[in-house]
Amino acid sequence: MLDPRLIRNELEETAQKLLKKGATLDTSTLAELEAKRKSLQVKTEQLQSERNKSAKSIGKAKSQGEDVAPLLAAVADLGDQLKEAEASLSETQSALDEILMGIPNLPHESVPYGKSEEDNQEVRRWGEPKAFAFEVKDHVDLGAALGLLDFETAAKITGARFSVMTGALAKLHRALITFMLNTHTKDHGYTEIYVPYLVNRESLTGTGQLPKFEGDQFVTTSEQGYCLIPTAEVPITNTMRGDILEADALPLKYVSHTPCFRSEAGSYGRDTRGMIRQHQFEKVEMVQFVKPEDSYAALDRLTEHAETILQKLELPYRVVNLCGGDLGFSAAKTYDLEVWLPGQDRYREISSCSNFESFQARRMKIRWRNPETKKIELLHTINGSGLAVGRTLVAIMENYQDEEGRVHVPKVLQHYMGGIKVLDSTV
Template structure:
């Protein structure tokens, strides 16, 4: 959500920043002016209401005085005026509500403004690698590496066919050692991230519309969510623990000395993948149900840039400890998510696909989500309150990490070696066909 006063006072700067989002490159000025026009109408209706209300109060007081002075004609004229003012006030109130609703709807679908150092671009082809963050080199074999689903099915531990009969496409059964590998990865990630200062949280998996609005999934991305209904109304299944973790501070005023607040959660996640038809239809890369360890930070504005770098370090550290080659890219303005000011994607090397694939996105959202959630903090050196900054990232996507371990640690016979860091969790050094 954007600050109307900022748009009003800095129209040209806002247009310039919004135009860096390719979807608004041509009509950023038109969109901004439509918002300002609604804002002017809303403020006009509000001013009219206040003026009419003030005159109504003044006329009501004058009626008593006229009656006291036995001025029946004057009293009647004032009564007629009050009646007309009542109708005008009702119209003002209706106009104010209508313009306010239109204004909120217009602002709710506008994306966050990119940070000034985010590269301009149309799509993933314009993302820029952060060379200093690259780790390792692409894993090579003296045999043709298999993709994870080939390995998993050959081991008899990954079953897409039966999952399809039960739930449809984009679901899987993991069994035996692969099920344990997923559980071990999640526990390893949680242990590592809590040691890095994140507080473990077990959040709700079903949330209300207001929570989705707060983090930016609603109203624009409703079709990407799974929905459930009950006696208490509609609930959505979380697409990521970002939603309940970030909303933990909604409508709160925090003390500055409690910031930064760092939270982590390992949860199932549910995504309809409405815009992913035909993409990654084989295997576990893009599932309707998957698990992920999420990282969320709540900071002051002055802390958020450094916190973004720290969060990315924490996500990368999992891959480093597992010995998985990866790189980091800064997403361009056309590939960045709706609520982000700046995003780093971490891409892990998958030998079976012979390319890097995203395994984590770490985003600084600035005050964008906080304004939607009304999340503030009380600064030490000020009597007032300020909006917090929020950040989120995967630390990591558990299923995709499982894929990366399988493909990078495979042997020619189809067995999978267990990285040293996971062996205490797994109690074994290799997964082989029984």
């Protein structure tokens, strides 16, 4: 959520900034509602004050044994007036809140202008896409030939956009998770955390998936209406919901492996082949709670932490600064890591590292005591994938294939694989 003060005092400038993100504000409706809220609030508080005063004097009179009947008569209709005023105030306030909760975060000034993926700005590249002396296969063909990756069976069990992995491929998938978690906990100072995979609606509202993106979630029909997490960002960030953190506890850095569930509504026909876009996938996620002044430096560090995984796996990638139009709802700035996929002859997103500034913290009331101002202030949240495990597996399969259709195991993963160095039809 944006600071309501921006809507009150800097409405036009805010609307202007949101254009970069491709969002338009209905400024006249907002201004109207805000004016209404103001007058209703003043009126309501006046009535409340009156009620408090009269209640107090009645109490005093009663304790002195005076006749309170005339006093009671004087406030007879106050209750109804107050009830009415409170009702219209809360009505106006919720109308305002509903709009406010649907306004995306403002983009940081360093975010480039643009409408889509095409306009993202390449920041840097690492590694050189390998030149293959043979016709490369994509991961689907490689996996099928090895007999380790099976989409038909997944479709039978469940439906489209699911996969079944067996044997050494399933093991490699698991090895990746352990490798990533170990790297972030040992080398990058993150605390591993295990969280629920079903969350309530407050949590999804806190990080920004609700109310606007209900259609993207898998909602259960349980009594509580729990939702499957679309990313570990949701449960991890919400661990601190409503908390006030001490300055010396910051930054807090958490890493977690969870499955992620996404309905992929609206992506029909995109990436229908293979494991790139699934309803269920594993992800290792890093989340940090940081002081506002540190958040952009922390975003750079966190992005590097994600890059480290790709570098250790020796997978070529590039970093892009997302343009305004491609930026997510809650993000002020996002770096995407895109890994080279020989099967597609292009770079594909494998991690998304974002600074949300105080946008999520305001929704969740996550605050800290600032020793300098001696005040309680909102902190900043940042997070990033480190990495999307399924896509990393795809990248390994395609980048480490050989002419015989075998897949070599990256050096850093070999000791997680119990000595298996090559995935061929015998493993």
